[in-house]
Amino acid sequence: MAEEEDYSQLPFPDRFQHKNWKVRKEAYEAAAKAFEVSPDENDPVFEPFNSDSSLWKGAAGDSNVAAQQDGLAALCAYLKYGSVRGAQRSRSHAVQPIYEKGLTSTRPVAKANAFEALLLYVEADKPESVIEELLPALSNKQPKVIAATLNALTQIYHNFGVKIVDPKAVLKVLPKIYGHADKNVRAEGQSLTVELYRWLKEAMKPMFWSDLKPVQQQDLEKLFEKVKEESSPKQERFTRVQQAQMATAHHATTDDTADEEAIPAEAEVEEEPADIDAFDLAEPVDAASKIPDSFNDNIASSKWKDRKDALDELLKILDTPRLKEGPYDDIVRAFAKSMKDANIAVVTVAANCVEKLALGLRKGFSRYRSQIMTPMMERLKEKKQSVADALGAAMDAVFLATSLSDNLPEILAMLTNKNPNVKGETIKFLVRCLRTTRDVPSKEEQKQIAEAGTKLLTESTEQMRAGGAEIMGTLMKIIGERAMGPHLDGLDEIRKTKIKEYFDTAEVRAKEKPKPIAAPKAAAGGKKAAPGAKKAPSKKAAAAPPLDDPAPLQPKPTAKAPPKTAAPAKHGLAQPSNLKLGGLKKTAVSGVSSPRRVISPASIVDEDEPPQPSPSKLGAGRGLTARSLAKPSVMPASPPPAPRDNGISVAERAELEDLRLERERLLSLEQTLRAQNNKLSNQISELQNQNAQLIEDHTRDVLQIKAKETQLVRARGECDILRSEVESIRKDSERYKREVSRLGRQSIGRDRDEMMRGRSQPHYDDSYNNTDVYDENPRYTVSSPRLNGNNSSRPDSAAFQRPGSTTSNGSNRPQALPRSQSNLSGLSSADDHGEKENTNTGDALAQAAMRRKISPPLNTTSAGRSPQRPASDRTGANGEGESWKRAAEVTSQLKARIEAMKARQGLTKATY
Known part of the structure; x- marks a missing residue:
């Protein structure tokens, strides 16, 4: 028997393209192992594949299923351990065979490798490019290819979310999927739609909802109900860029020189993502070019019907999720003029137009805000609620397009208006702004809002006083109880209680986060550090969140003397890098002289601490002034115990802050549970009513059934009687026939006898x-x-x-x-x-x-x-x-x- 030829010495490109499938299979296995053991992405093993990316087209779509399985595994290893450049080059060659043969493979391992390869492409390459490569598969002639591709898209959005993978292109093709003849394709389309709904909620509907049939809309609504109450989904897999950012953040948290900076970085990571609405998904529409030339003439007509018709026609043009920026100055001035119109129908339609224009332009509407905001708020004097609702919706849209700071001057001016309707609707508008804003008001704005709310607390009507308390309570929810304390001074307990009630029930998006203790700008700032040694810590420093560093704080008189740490460096002393004073890190700046020391009796002996037996050894724990100048080389053998500042140690202060945060979390959880409880109670009541109605209907149906059964029994009895009568009549008829026949025969016989x-x-x-x-x-x-x-x-x-x-x-x-x-x-x-x-x-x-x-x-x-x-x-x-x-x-x-x-x-x- 001849020995088999050894192909292992051939280069990978030759083996990947060999005619024998066994050779190709062994090459795929060898390549995957070589990729896994490579030290980095620049290893020479990647070079042949980076140069000729078309090799992966044959590997991903190998005609032999066993070889194809190993080829997809090798592609996954290449994408995982290789460079981004290699993934970008191979994408156009490998994606098509992946969805044509890999996703539809009969082998579960090969199918799993195909899914993993697509996810790795999204992770390494641009996600939009991967989606563009997959969309042609939705027009494939084979339904199984379309269904498998839809499943892959569902997995991509489930793992990466809509923030990473743009869903616009997929949303546009969904109506085509629902019109497919194959039920498996339609089922996978429903799964993809539900997954997108988990991320986008109602914002996705304007993109394709009107193209679906009513039956399809009803089926999707039933599926949406199952995921509507779920919490916001989170991204499960991250791209290479995100992984690099997280690695950098992780190194920053473990670095001793960036302990304080790590805290705000983590807070930013945990911040909830911004809501996605239809504006983010829609394409901009040029509405300015569609405005008819007769609009200005009709809006200036003396007939209110003409003015309203012109605004109605314009409303249809502006009713789109996203508008392209253009010259809208003339129509905004027309809207402002319409706010003073005597006909309330014209005012209502004009407010609707302002709402659509603001929602369609968003930030582009900010330059028109000053022209329209004041006329709308002045028109709030209208007593009809429908007009007030239309104006309120328009003002909310303008606020979303701008900010609280932009609208605050007009709001504060209208809070002093003599008309009670204007004042009441403005209060509601301010409360809505405070609840929806994502930016915390500045100190000056907080003061202005608090003063306006305090004035409203003294109004004669209960509605105004309640509005002022709601403003104060909502503002307290944003800035916190402690920051709101100075604005509540002088108020009686009844008003404070009312404000506290609104504070407990308010739901806001913006919350002022406690700022961490900032490190000194320069370690050599000795001129400013010396006076600080004699002052007590400020309220801002006391309100700072605790640090996880167990290093002790300095006594009160020397809490602001950390720049003195540069002195030991001048004398050549080795200062520990993790030694902290007053909860702050110590840094030595080279080339800067040690600051001047100010020795005071209070810095030597602390009245809250017992006398120390050896000041020279424990001086570092009691402040720099307690260290002996004659023996600078003496360093503490071990970290000193944590001294107390006003009876509260660092650990206790950290625990106190943790308890405060836990209290806030529990309050928010309590509010959520209370709302859920109310919702469940309402559902129970509705179900009880439905149950009673069903019982009543069931009883009525049972009675009807019994009545029908009685009628049926009676009819059967009558039928039996009639049958017996019919049988009796039949017998009598037969008897009468026989009698007639007999009489006829007797008569004939009698006549015959007579004749005889x-x-x-x-x-x-x-x-x-x-x-x-x-x-x-x-x-x-x-x-x-x-x-x-x-x-x-x-x-x-x-x-x-x-x-x-x-x-x-x-x-x-x-x-x-x-x-x-x-x-x-x-x-x-x-x-x-x-x-x-x-x-x-x-x-x-x-x-x-x-x-x-x-x-x-x-x-x-x-x-x-x-x-x-x-x-x-x-x-x-x-x-x-x-x-x-x-x-x-x-x-x-x-x-x-x-x-x-x-x-x-x-x-x-x-x-x-």
């Missing part, structure tokens, strides 16, 4: 002369030969006629209704009243009688020969045959009537 016995024919005497003989049959009449004018002498040639028909002699004599006809009438009446038995019986009797009467008699001979028909009978055979046909017709009519009666009875049952 040779009964003589009926004789017609002359008594019937000129008289018609009526048969019982209702349809036929028997007439004598004499009456019908027949010359035949035989009596059996009588003609059968219908009742009321014309005789042969032309006479039309009225005839009486025979009995059989009455029976038939009775049959019709019985059909209407359900008297079935009488009807059937009458029909049967009538039919039998008819057959009996119309049957022609037969002649018999005495010799017992067979009866022979008379000649007249033979000659009238046609008439006899016609009679039998008519009899059959009557029988069929009777049967039809019986069937009609059955049908009517069945219809009657159905109506029941």
